[in-house]
Amino acid sequence: MSERAPLLTLNGVNTHIGPYHILQGVDLEVPRGALTMLLGRNGAGKTTTLRTIMGLWHASAGSVRFDGADITAWATPDIARAGIAYVPENMGIFADLTVRENLLLAARSGPIDAARLRWIFGLFPALEKFWLLAAGVLSGGQKQMLSIARAIIEPRKLFLIDEPTKGLAPAIIANMIAAFHELKKSSDTTILVVEQNFLFAKSLGDAVAVMDNGRVVHAGAMTALVADRDLQQRLLGLSLDRNQ
């Protein structure tokens, strides 16, 4: 793990959605150049944490610092321009636009870099095949690939990825794991992934944070959590023997 300052730091972040108090003092550090997994049961506040980082919900208290700047009150486009790419849970692709147009939109700083596009096609060959097809007609897995491709089409400092394996068949999840390994290998970027699938999480994560009831209740190295069955049982309520 890097000894440099964390790329992203959340300090006592509280977020309200209407009358509901969802995040109740989230403290989280995302180390540079590592893949951090954010785990927790449904409703623990994982997605709200990502949306708060992106400015899609604004924190009512606490602070979000990214790369030395306090981005707590920033508008979403400014946060994106600062170098954070977000892949939402529902994929958020533009269904009426083609695969090509979806990627062109994401390449905000200019034309798509040909070498990077070739690298993406290597990760997700289906995107090359359906290059000129409307994204709405892709399968669930292909849409997820497009969604991730859109995030990585330009170098970014931080990727926020919400449940990339949700609803995907095991074979596609295996592809996704391979793609993430490739992504970790090929680019010096920091990734924060919200995940429910522990098998997926443990195969990729360098660091891990576990949330419950709107707070981070555990943070540390993934290897430590993988090695400690009791901790898994206590934090995640998992009997992981069948998942190991």
Place this chain on the structure above:
Amino acid sequence: MSILRAILSGDPPRGRPLALVLTAIFVGLAFAPLLFPGIGALNVAAKICYFVVLAASYDLLLGYTGVVSFAHTMFFGIGGYGAGLALYDLGPSWSSILIGTGAALLVAIALALVIGLFSLRVRAIFFAMITLAVANAFSILASQLSSFTGGEDGCTFRLPELLRPGFRLVAGPFAISGRLISYYLVFFAALILFLLMLRIVNSPFGRVLQAIRENEFRAEALGYRTMVYRSIGNCLAAAAAALAGVLSALWLRYTGPAVTLSFDIMLDILLMVVIGGMGTLYGAVIGATIFVLAETYLQSLMAALNHATEGLPLLPLLFHPDRWLLWLGVLFVLSVYFFPAGIVGGLQKRR
């Protein structure tokens, strides 16, 4: 072929049936003075031309940006009044047209910017209500400032000599009259404006507008300031509508609330866009053509049917020319039923 593709901004009509229908409309309008002699037919052709621009500019707003506005005829009216009042007050010269058009564009863009800023603050339905209120206020203002605008009666004005119906550039069997010059001015201006709008929707800017329409938060998360894009989209649509208004004023040599600001026209362009197909500028061409043709010729068609079915029970009553609006309504209900994605959507599916 590649030149044509470039002219159409790399977005030619998809599918042979659609291409054929659009070619027929283009040829019909381009050669209207030869194909359909008579002042009535030329009036219809010119009306189609400026309504294509108006409907396409509304589609830029509704179909591409997802903004529901009822103030579009206001911008059409600003164009009509801008050119009309300048020609009336400053005299029938080309500079009057330029000054009137320039002023109308400035007013339309400034108003669109102010109204557009509301789109950030309020939900779509409230934005629609705000536009309705502003358009209504503008219409009342135009009627009440009668010393300036001509009030309910509107304002009739003269055009530069070259555009006057009585002017003859060439006499004889192949006469080139001022009316013919006026028609081609309207036709080519409408064509250029349409191609410019096609260029806009196929540009990176147009892609962002479509992304905002589909998922505004997602577009923001990609780093696009949606308010800026929406406001520019609003201003471009308003400017195009104002230019359509200028064309209508130049053709009619008249401007008034009934032909530019009326809410009926707002409903007409909404129908043109929906019938033709939202989110495709070619839909505006087809929608405007069908609508103007139906509005103009349905009554005569029904008179003929009424005459032909004379003696039969019930039918002559159904086909009485006074019931043309009823049949226009039936026609629209059927077209929306059979072409839920608009006529362009229907024709594209039949590839």
